[in-house]
Amino acid sequence: MSYEELEQKYLLPTYDKLPLVLVRGEGVHVYDDKGAKYLDFYGGHAVASTGHCHKDVVKAISDQAGKLIFYSNVCYNDARAEAAELVVKNAYAGSRSVFFCNSGTEANEAALKIARRATGRPRIIATTTGFHGRTIGSLSVTGGAKYRDPFPENLANLTEFVPFGEFEAVERALSPDVAAVIIEPVQSTGGVRVGNKRYYERLREMCSGNGCALIFDEVQTAFGRTGKMMAGQHWGVEPDICTTAKAAAGGVPIGMVILNEAIAGAPAPGEHASTFGGGPLAMAALKANLGVILKEKLADNAREMEMAIRDSLGANPLIRAIKGKGLLLGLDLNKDAKTVVAELLKRKIIVGSSGPADQIRLLPPLTIQPEHVRELRSALREIAK
Ligand SMILES: Cc1ncc(COP(=O)(O)O)c(C=O)c1O
Structure with a gap:
């Protein structure tokens, strides 16, 4: 065959x-x-x-594979420690800590959970043309009916969908029970879209004013793709939580949630975990790959x-x-x-x-x-x- x-x-x-x-x-x-x-x-x-x-990524993966492919987060690890520092120092200026997982949708699940935990609120505002992943939580904030409607038993009753690029619609949807506003700063899968500077600035102001988290899903946009290290840097706007995945580790599966100071302490030990997240092989690949993005x-x-x-x-x-x-x-x-x-x-x-x-x-x-x-x-x- x-x-x-x-x-x-x-x-x-x-x-x-x-x-x-x-x-x-x-x-x-x-x-x-x-x-x-x-x-x-x-x-x-x-x-x-x-x-x-890329030769640096290949070398890092093969060297790490010969040393230690995996050990759980219950122990410290050299590659994980160095990769975490590199990520936090090269993401947003306000970034303070990172949670490692294995994919974009897993990162978004974690971000939504952390925002709810940090604010004690249930609702999420998302966009009608956004895409955040295929697992039930991420699907529930994914706007496209094509992705969500075949699975009507999702959590979308806690989500309000508004058009991308219109801060007035977010303003109308915001209420004291909103935990987070989630957007892709540059939309991709549901159709490529970019907002204007005022859109991002107003989202930032409104989320701060309301006490909810601004989540940027940078699964596609982080680490150089849009022409800046992080997409929000085009407009001088920082999210409270940023998720990323895809390109970060040169093709080795990875996901991450990068948190700023205001929200970094939200989940207590034991409240969130991912067995393979932060595994030494992925961490070595991440460190080498980010090194290439910066050096080149x-x-x-x-x-x-x-x-x-x-x-x-x-x-x-x-x-x-x-x-x-x-x-x-x-x-x-x-x-x-x-x-x-x-x-x-x-x-x-x-x-x-x-x-x-x-x-x-x-x-x-x-x-x-x-x-x-x-x-x-x-x-x-x-x-x-
Ligand atoms: C913006 C965005 N968020 C989340 C995801 C889901 O990522 P994954 O397929 O790694 O779960 C994707 C995948 O295309 C994406 O583009």
């Missing part, structure tokens, strides 16, 4: 798949089982921020490459608008996105689909260079003909 057939036979079919068997990655490229090379403008879904198999100034490169993409794709008649920030970009198309994803794949370029049927997403490694943007431009020009 082929690998496609084996997966189709034995895996739960929860994914719409591209017809590709990928077996190797190097920098901004991945290779299939027949040796064909693809330019990865999808980054394995915003994960490969330092490129595939990848946030700066993300900003430069965003400009290169906007300059070179802006005039393509296929593209109506380019949305997003840094290297989290949504291209609104005059054509069905599925067709364009397939046409690009024929030309050996991988891009992501998105919530709207006419949008594709670019989430490449932050290491891409002008020649890769030119390759994408030529392919999109051919498709537009």
Whole structure:
């Protein structure tokens, strides 16, 4: 049986798949089982921020695997201690502590629980187009009906959904029983959207005034992707709680909740835990990966490459608008996105689909260079003909 057939036979079919068997990655490229090379403008879904198999990350993982793969949080560990310091010092200026887990949705579950524990309040305000994960708690604050409606027995009766980008709607929804407002500072999966500076500033002021937590879900945006280390830094706005996952450990599963001073003490010992969170292997990968992002100034490169993409794709008649920030970009198309994803794949370029049927997403490694943007431009020009 082929690998496609084996997966189709034995895996739960929860994914719409591209017809590709990928077996190797190097920098901004991945290779299939027949040796064909693809330019990865999808980054394995915003994960490969330092490129595939960056040598520093590979070395850190293999060195750590030879020393200690795992030990529980009941003991201290050198890699965990150093990774925690690196995260807290390079996230927001007000960040004080971090809780490690294993995925984005697990980080959001923890953030919601911590906000409720810290405030003693039950309700959450979220956005109609936001995406926060697939487990029941995160799903309950995910706006898209497509994700939530098949599971009506979620906790959404405690959530009020408001349109992204409209602080007036948050103002109307805020009440003394609100524990948190949760947003992705740059929305991604439900359609790429960015608010204006006033939106973020007013959210910050209103949450402080109300005594609820402002949660930024930076599962996709943290650590350089938007052109700043953390997305809120574009607007000078800091959340009380920030969650992240995806790219942080170079592809090794990770999630984290980064807390500021006001809220850091909320869960008491024993009130929250995650067996594998903070495991030495993931911590070594995290430390090495963040080291690469800082050393190679990848946030700066993300900003430069965003400009290169906007300059070179802006005039393509296929593209109506380019949305997003840094290297989290949504291209609104005059054509069905599925067709364009397939046409690009024929030309050996991988891009992501998105919530709207006419949008594709670019989430490449932050290491891409002008020649890769030119390759994408030529392919999109051919498709537009
Ligand atoms: C903003 C955001 N939050 C949460 C998640 C869920 O992360 P995970 O799939 O690691 O649970 C995602 C995944 O795409 C995401 O984009």
